[in-house]
Amino acid sequence: MDSHRKRPTPHALSDQSVTLDEHSKIEDLSTNTANPGEALTDNMGHVVSDDQNTLKAGERGPGLLEDFFFREKMHHFDHERIPERVVHARGTGAHGYFELTESLEDYTHARVLTQVGKRTPVFVRFSTVVGFRGSPDTPRDVRGFAVKLYTEEGNWDLVGNNIPVFFIQDAIKFPDLVHAIKPEPHNEIPQAASAHDTFFDFISLTPESMHMMMWLLSDRTLPRAFDNMEGFGVHTFRLINAAGESHFVKFHWKPVLGVKSLLWDESQKIAGKDPDFQRRKLWETLDEGGTLEWEFGVQIFSAEQAGTWDFDILDATKIVPEDLVPVRRVGRLVLNRNVDNFFAETEQVAFMPTNIVPGIDFTNDPLLQGRTFSYLDTQLLRLGGPNWQELPINRPLAPVHNNQRDGHMRQTINRGRVSYFPNRLGGNKPTHMGDAGFVSYPEEVRGTKRRARAESFGDHYGQARLFWNSMTPVEKEHMVKAWSFELAMCEEREVRVRMLEHLARVNEILAEQVAYAIGELPQTEGVAEPGGAQDSADEVARLAGAESPTSASGGLHKASALSMEEGQPQSAKGRKVAVLVAPGVDAEQVAQAQQALKAAGAQAVVIGPRLGEIAPGVHAEKSLINSDPVLFDALLIPGGEASVRVLAQRPEALHFVADTYRHAKPLAAIAEGHALLSASPVASGLNVLGDTGPAFGILKGSGADATLTALVAALAQHRFWGRPQA
Numbered sequence: 228m229d230s231h232r233k234r235p236t237p238h239a240l241s242d243q244s245v246t247l248d249e250h251s252k253i254e255d256l257s258t259n260t261a262n263p264g265e266a267l268t269d270n271m272g273h274v275v276s277d278d279q280n281t282l283k284a285g286e287r288g289p290g291l292l293e294d295f296f297f298r299e300k301m302h303h304f305d306h307e308r309i310p311e312r313v314v315h316a317r318g319t320g321a322h323g324y325f326e327l328t329e330s331l332e333d334y335t336h337a338r339v340l341t342q343v344g345k346r347t348p349v350f351v352r353f354s355t356v357v358g359f360r361g362s363p364d365t366p367r368d369v370r371g372f373a374v375k376l377y378t379e380e381g382n383w384d385l386v387g388n389n390i391p392v393f394f395i396q397d398a399i400k401f402p403d404l405v406h407a408i409k410p411e412p413h414n415e416i417p418q419a420a421s422a423h424d425t426f427f428d429f430i431s432l433t434p435e436s437m438h439m440m441m442w443l444l445s446d447r448t449l450p451r452a453f454d455n456m457e458g459f460g461v462h463t464f465r466l467i468n469a470a471g472e473s474h475f476v477k478f479h480w481k482p483v484l485g486v487k488s489l490l491w492d493e494s495q496k497i498a499g500k501d502p503d504f505q506r507r508k509l510w511e512t513l514d515e516g517g518t519l520e521w522e523f524g525v526q527i528f529s530a531e532q533a534g535t536w537d538f539d540i541l542d543a544t545k546i547v548p549e550d551l552v553p554v555r556r557v558g559r560l561v562l563n564r565n566v567d568n569f570f571a572e573t574e575q576v577a578f579m580p581t582n583i584v585p586g587i588d589f590t591n592d593p594l595l596q597g598r599t600f601s602y603l604d605t606q607l608l609r610l611g612g613p614n615w616q617e618l619p620i621n622r623p624l625a626p627v628h629n630n631q632r633d634g635h636m637r638q639t640i641n642r643g644r645v646s647y648f649p650n651r652l653g654g655n656k657p658t659h660m661g662d663a664g665f666v667s668y669p670e671e672v673r674g675t676k677r678r679a680r681a682e683s684f685g686d687h688y689g690q691a692r693l694f695w696n697s698m699t700p701v702e703k704e705h706m707v708k709a710w711s712f713e714l715a716m717c718e719e720r721e722v723r724v725r726m727l728e729h730l731a732r733v734n735e736i737l738a739e740q741v742a743y744a745i746g747e748l749p750q751t752e753g754v755a756e757p758g759g760a761q762d763s764a765d766e767v768a769r770l771a772g773a774e775s776p777t778s779a780s781g782g783l784h785k786a787s788a789l790s791m792e793e794g795q796p797q798s799a800k801g802r803k804v805a806v807l808v809a810p811g812v813d814a815e816q817v818a819q820a821q822q823a824l825k826a827a828g829a830q831a832v833v834i835g836p837r838l839g840e841i842a843p844g845v846h847a848e849k850s851l852i853n854s855d856p857v858l859f860d861a862l863l864i865p866g867g868e869a870s871v872r873v874l875a876q877r878p879e880a881l882h883f884v885a886d887t888y889r890h891a892k893p894l895a896a897i898a899e900g901h902a903l904l905s906a907s908p909v910a911s912g913l914n915v916l917g918d919t920g921p922a923f924g925i926l927k928g929s930g931a932d933a934t935l936t937a938l939v940a941a942l943a944q945h946r947f948w949g950r951p952q953a
C-alpha cells in the first residue's frame with residue numbers, strides 16, 4: 228500500500244457544498260419539463276390558427292413561402308434525428324437512487340462512498356452492444372449497464388457491462404472488434420448478431436478474447452430482465468482514502484432477484500413476438516409503482532495481494548475470482564421512476580468513464596486508458612457540440628464554475644467580464660482548490676516508450692477454462708449449443724476450423740461436441756447428437772466430467788459466482804404466468820390464482836380465445852392471437868370442463884403447453900385443466916404427467932390452493948431441466 232500526502236479538510240469548498248437527496252435530480256429536470264398546454268403555438272410563442280392546412284394562393288393554388296408556421300414545423304421535423312451510438316445504440320433508461328449501507332472510509336474519501344444512508348440520485352441506461360437503435364431487446368449480446376450518479380462532488384459514471392471481462396486488452400483494437408461484430412459492411416447483414424464470419428474471423432485471430440467468448444456464448448448474454456443481470460465495472464479502479472493511501476477495487480452490482488436467463492429459442496422468438504420485451508418489462512414495473520434493485524459490491528485489494536496472483540489486474544480479460552477476494556456488499560441501487568421523455572433523457576444521456584469523483588481514480592489498464600478518450604470524443608458527434616454537458620440529463624447537481632464559454636447552443640448565461648485565469652478583475656475566481664479538488668493519485672511511473680503488451684497479459688486460456696469448469700452440466704450443454712449455432716452460421720470453413728482449435732485449448736469435449744455439430748467430426752460413439760433433446764441425459768452426463776486444468780486463475784480450478792445455476796437468489800417476484808381460459812372456466816380458481824400470484828409479487832395474465840369477458844368476472848387481457856408462451860414464465864390451466872374442451876381445439880393453446888414444456892418452465896393445471904396437458908402431443912405419453920411430474924415442474928392438483936402454492940415455489944426455481952422429450 229502506498230501512502231501519500233494527507234488530504235486537506237475541504238474548508239475552502241464550503242461555498243461549493245450542496246446537499247442532495249434522492250429527489251434532487253428529478254427536481255432539477257422539472258425546470259425543463261413541459262406539459263401539453265392549451266393553445267397550440269409555434270416555437271416563438273405565436274398562437275396557431277390552423278395547423279392542418281398550408282397557406283395557399285387560393286384553395287387549389289400553390290403554397291406560399293411566407294407560411295412560417297409550415298416551414299418551422301417541417302424544418303424541425305427534418306432535423307429530429309441525431310446519430311445513434313456507434314455501439315450500445317439500443318438502450319433503455321430509468322431514474323432511481325444509490326444508497327450506501329456501509330462506509331468505505333478506510334479506503335476512500337469519496338463522499339458517495341462514505342456517507343452511510345445518503346441517497347444519491349442516479350440515472351441508469353441498459354443496452355445491447357451490437358444492434359441498431361431499433362433492434363430487438365433479446366439478441367445474444369453483452370448488455371451495457373451504465374450508471375450515472377449525481378453526487379455532491381460531481382457526476383460519477385460507472386459505465387459497466389453485465390459481463391466482468393472484455394474481448395480485448397488494449398483500446399487500440401476496439402474499432403477492429405466493433406467493425407468485425409457489427410453487420411458486415413457490404414450488405415449490412417446480420418442485424419444484432421455475433422454469429423457471422425467477420426466476427427469469428429477476428430476472434431479466431433485474437434486469442435485474448437477467449438475468456439470473454441466463454442461468457443458471450445453462455446446464458447449470461449440472454450438475460451430474462453434487466454434486474455436479472457449483474458453489473459460490473461470491469462476494470463480495476465483505485466480508491467484513495469483521506470490519508471492518501473491507495474487500494475485497488477472492482478465494482479459490482481448484484482441483482483436482488485438473482486441472475487436469470489432466457490433460453491436461446493425463447494430469445495429468438497421473443498425478438499419477433501415482442502422486440503421491446505425488456506424495455507416493456509422495466510416500463511410496466513416502474514409504471515405500476517414497483518422497483519428494480521441491486522446490491523452494490525466492491526472487491527478491494529492491495530497491490531501486495533495482487534502481486535501474488537498469476538494474472539495481471541490491469542488486464543481487462545481477467546476477473547479477480549470472488550474466492551480470492553469476496554465481494555463486500557456495501558450499498559444498494561434502486562430504480563423507481565420511468566423517464567418523462569425517451570429522447571431527452573435516455574437518448575441524450577452521455578456517459579463517460581472519466582466522470583469520477585475525488586477518492587476514486589483510474590489505473591493503467593490499457594483498455595480503460597483508451598476509454599478515457601473515446602467517450603468524450605463520441606459525445607461531440609452524437610450531441611452536436613461542446614455544450615452537451617448542459618443538457619438537463621447530463622448536467623451535474625454539483626455547482627459548475629469555470630471559464631469555458633460559447634460554442635453551439637450555449638445555455639448558461641455567464642455574467643461578468645472575466646473568463647480567464649488568473650484574474651484580478653474577478654477576484655481570481657473561480658479559484659483552483661489544490662488538494663481539496665480532484666487530485667490524481669501520484670503513482671510513480673517510469674518506463675521506456677514502447678508499443679508493447681506486458682508479458683503478464685499473456686495467458687489467454689486459463690480463465691476461459693476456469694469459467695467452463697465452473698458451469699453446471701446444463702450450462703455447459705447450453706454453451707455447446709451456442710457455440711454450435713454461432714459457428715454453423717459462419718460460412719467460411721477456414722474460420723470455423725480456426726475457432727475449433729481455440730476451443731480445444733479451452734476444453735476438448737467442448738471442442739469435440741461443437742466440431743461434431745458443425746460437421747467437422749464423423750459420427751463417434753459417445754458424442755451426443757446435438758439439437759435433439761433439450762438437455763439429453765447422455766450429453767449432460769458427459770459434460771459433467773468435462774473439466775480442464777486452469778492457469779492465470781489464482782490457483783483455482785473452479786470459481787464461485789460464475790454459474791447462474793448455483794447460489795443465486797430465488798424469487799417468484801416479477802414473474803408473469805399465462806392463465807389460459809375459455810367460456811366455462813372455473814372463475815373462482817382464476818380469482819384465486821390472481822390473488823395468490825399477486826401476493827407472491829408475480830402476475831397472472833388471463834388469456835382467452837378473444838379479449839373481454841370470458842366468464843362472469845373473468846376478463847381476458849390478452850388473446851391467443853396476441854400472446855405467446857415465450858413471453859411468460861409459466862403456464863396455468865384452471866379447471867372448467869367446457870373451457871378445457873374449447874382450448875384443446877385451439878392449436879395456439881396446445882402450442883402454449885408444448886413451448887412451456889420445452890422451455891423447462893413450470894406447467895400447472897387444476898382439476899379438469901389436466902386434460903389440456905394430456906391433449907398436448909408433447910407431454911402426452913410421457914411419464915411426467917404422473918408422480919414424477921413435480922420434480923419436472925409439472926404441477927397437477929385437484930384444488931387451487933395446493934397447486935398455486937406449488938406454482939409459486941416452482942416459479943422461484945425458474946427452470947426444470949432434464950424433462951423427457953417426446
Ligand code: HDE
Pocket residue numbers: 312313314315318352353354370371372373386387388393397398399401459460461462543576577578594595597598601602603605606
Ligand atoms: Fe464502451 N463505448 N468502449 N465499453 N460503452 C461507448 O460511448 C469504448 C467498453 C459501455 O448507455 C461509446 O457514448 C471503447 C467496456 C457502455 O450510453 C463509445 C472501448 C465497457 C456504453 C465507447 C469500450 C464499456 C458504452 C458509444 C475499449 C464495460 C453505453 C456511445 C477501449 C466496462 C453507454 C457512447 C450508454 C458506449 C467506447 C469498451 C461499456 C464509442 C473505445 C470495457 C455501457 O465511446
